[in-house]
Amino acid sequence: MTRQSATTIGFLAVLLWALLALFTVGASEVPPLQLNAVCFGIGGSIGVIWTTASGRWGELKGIPLSVYAFGTVGLFGYHFLYFSALRAAPPAEAGLIAYLWPLLIVLFSGLLPGERLRPLHLLGAALSFAGAALIVAKGASFSGEHGLGYALALACAVTWAGYSVLSRRLGTIPSMVVTVYCLATAGLSLLAHLALEETVWPSTGMGWASMIGLGLGPVGAAFYVWDIGVKRGNIQLLGTASYAAPLLSTLVLILAGIAAPSTALIVSALLITTGAGLAAYQSRQTG
Template sequence: MARQEDRTPSRVLRDGAAPAAALAFAAGAVALWSTNALVGKSLLENHPVSLVQFLQFIGAALVFALIRLKRRAPIHLLPQGEKGRPVSNLAAFAVGFIGLVGTMVLQYIAFASMPVIEANLVAYTWPLMVAAALIVLDSPRRPALLGVTAALGFVGVALVISGGREQSLFQGNLVGYLAAFGSALCMAFYSIFVGRVATPPDRFLLPSAAAGVVLTFAWCLYDGVAWQAGTYLIAGLYLGAGPMGLGYYFWSRALKLDRGGKVAVAAYLTPIASTLLLALSGETLTMTAIAGAVLVIGSCIAVGIEGPEAGNHA
């Protein structure tokens, strides 16, 4: 006789609780990430990027250490409802290092090298990159539609870059634009692979943050940073503990608990909220760049809706 599907009350509760928890974690990540560009902009006006990054990685490392101490779970076990496959410690660390250190360092180099509102929009093309990867890796039901949607988003990026503040190409410098695009690539890589490994996120985010502390401390020494007490310390540690630390942990948990790709849609609220906050703070875009921003954000939302649907029919 075939084994009947387990439909006990506890199993039903777990099946229903996982998507709800995934959405809650995703909403928390988006709320924190939305403040990243605004707080980062205010710090970079008076402090070098190396110091801001050093404070960030300290804050993130402290958060991940506290989570790790509280959790103390064996590496081969997953919390109920989480998914993934076992991988080596080195592979898990690579996912964390590229996703955390690569994304954040390149993003803040971009923030320091070009208008923050433009860097933020370019850096948040990572959902479009995930969509492109989905076409290759997961054989979606409507790859052409997904590809066109992603392509429109990259057209928007071109408009943001070419239609900056004075309608001339590259208002920042080439390094800044390349850094923003590289940051998006790193975050796309992280979002694709973090949900596919069984290692709990604190296992690879903590050593990645620790590596970030060491690297950015060396960067500060190279820059000859002057160490002074001030309120900037609190803001820098917030960026580390909030958007970087809790933001990454919440997003990692959301991707592991997600069933059907529904939390992806929540991620695309980040460029909307962060761009709005930057606009309220006085950052401006030309009409051309605004049109590009609409394309980027609209494409992200469309990809978020189409991506999970396509994945469910793969």
């Protein structure tokens, strides 16, 4: 697999994450940790089918337990910290801080062997972050009383960036290992749900369809293609391009009649596109 094709596959995760808001709205009746448990259960089932169909279960037996622990901490830790941040701080502020992870991926990637972090990578990531902030942080007003929530959101961003960048060091580990990550995350999410939430199931067919859609796409297949991208693709470009997710997510909501278009959306699109273009240009220049 070439670096370019792996990058393209990784970007499929960004496209799938663009459906996250739409499906989350549709499944809003379900408590977040319960939703997490169900969706990662579905996501793990995708991996079970993939691994069984390809006859590659044997490849998972020799993988160290530390790798499984790493992936589970990455997936479960990110989502648990994110939901905790939303409980401890307003969604706009928590969301903005949590969405530092693409920028952190670009920064952290400079520490990887064989990777070169250049000025246009940084400028592109910063511009794209500014574009995403116009959407994610609409109406945000930071206050000291929500310091714990902000800290949790930052920990969330660091966790996902760290997981993504360190996955690069596991390039020889097959991406079907995400199957175990998902199933373990589903189990931990179920335990957290039983301890912290009341069980509520969707009351409509649309709610059930949205929950299943989340498990199949944004909280399922997305993690498999992301694993391929960060292990074998252009990680700086993927990090910068990830800022397209909130933009595309908002466009999907507009098409669904849930949100209205705005000037901020146009400015955001220009900033994110420019940022991604700069990162792509820098990557071509440096090979």
